[in-house]
Amino acid sequence: xxxxYVLIIVISAVSYYVSxxxxxxxxxxxxxxxxxxxxxxxxxxxxxxxxxIHDVRVISTQGQLTDHYNPANKxxxxxEVVYYERNAAAAAVAAHECGHAVQHKVGYSWLQFRSKxxxxxxxxxxxxxxxxxxxxxLYYSMGNPWILxxxxxxxxxxxxxxxxxxxxxxxxxxxxxAWMQQNGIVQPQEYSAARDSLKWAARTYLVAALGSLAQLIxxxxxxxxxxxx
Numbered sequence: 001x002x003x004x005y006v007l008i009i010v011i012s013a014v015s016y017y018v019s020x021x022x023x024x025x026x027x028x029x030x031x032x033x034x035x036x037x038x039x040x041x042x043x044x045x046x047x048x049x050x051x052x053i054h055d056v057r058v059i060s061t062q063g064q065l066t067d068h069y070n071p072a073n074k075x076x077x078x079x080e081v082v083y084y085e086r087n088a089a090a091a092a093v094a095a096h097e098c099g100h101a102v103q104h105k106v107g108y109s110w111l112q113f114r115s116k117x118x119x120x121x122x123x124x125x126x127x128x129x130x131x132x133x134x135x136x137x138l139y140y141s142m143g144n145p146w147i148l149x150x151x152x153x154x155x156x157x158x159x160x161x162x163x164x165x166x167x168x169x170x171x172x173x174x175x176x177x178a179w180m181q182q183n184g185i186v187q188p189q190e191y192s193a194a195r196d197s198l199k200w201a202a203r204t205y206l207v208a209a210l211g212s213l214a215q216l217i218x219x220x221x222x223x224x225x226x227x228x229x
Contacts (some may be wrong), residue, residue, distance in 0.1 A: 005129055011211045018207050022200040029089040029193040030081075034186065040094035044095045047098040047179055048076070056101050058094075060084075065124040069100035071115060073226050076101060088186065088193035096198055099172030110167045120185045128154035132219055145223060152219050160214045162209040167204050173198040 038046070044058040056074045060083040061067075068077050076097045082090045086162055103111040135148025177195055180186050186194060 015207045026089045026199050030087050032088040032193045039086050042092035043091045044094040047116045051102050069097045071104050088190045092197040094195035095176030101174035114164045124154040124157040159212040162212045
């Protein structure tokens with residue numbers, strides 16, 4: 001078993017652990033009720049108002065971990081457990097998604113760059129693995145590296161996107177936490193719970209980025225003749 005496979009196993013194990021930890025943290029902090037009694041929806045609406053954002057709607061969406069900000073139609077989409085609940089975990093998620101709305105308003109450079117990448121990433125993510133698998137076959141059967149080259153380049157775009165996402169997510173969390181603390185939205189215990197929740201959520205993005213980078217290095221090593229049987 002070569003170094004690549006060991007690395008993938010390690011990253012997969014870490015990814016599983018971080019995902020499990022995130023779910024357990026949110027379950028734990030869902031029991032930390034807010035002293036102000038505000039729901040996730042109300043937290044989101046107040047943060048938007050405090051940042052003079054009046055053209056973004058807060059809506060409920062089905063499913064778990066489906067929370068996101070949509071810059072196209074200017075909506076903060078909160079899962080039902082966040083939209084209706086009144087606890088530290090819901091407050092953290094609601095404020096985080098509003099952090100993206102604030103980024104959008106102020107023209108945060110990393111968010112703008114990420115948004116510009118989306119069309120290219122959508123195409124690259126759909127084609128990259130097909131190009132790589134077909135390219136590897138052609139590379140070893142016919143010595144033709146071009147399809148594999150295009151596949152590696154397409155996957156590189158996807159990998160770059162995962163790393164560009166990191167500052168966007170960390171900044172949104174920092175904006176959310178600063179707003180909650182400065183405006184007295186949460187008490188110290190509630191703030192600690194919200195901060196810990198967002199810390200573990202951010203780590204899922206970090207692990208995903210590292211996993212994508214490991215795959216990219218492996219595919220590039222095949223193209224460059226670096227694979228060892």
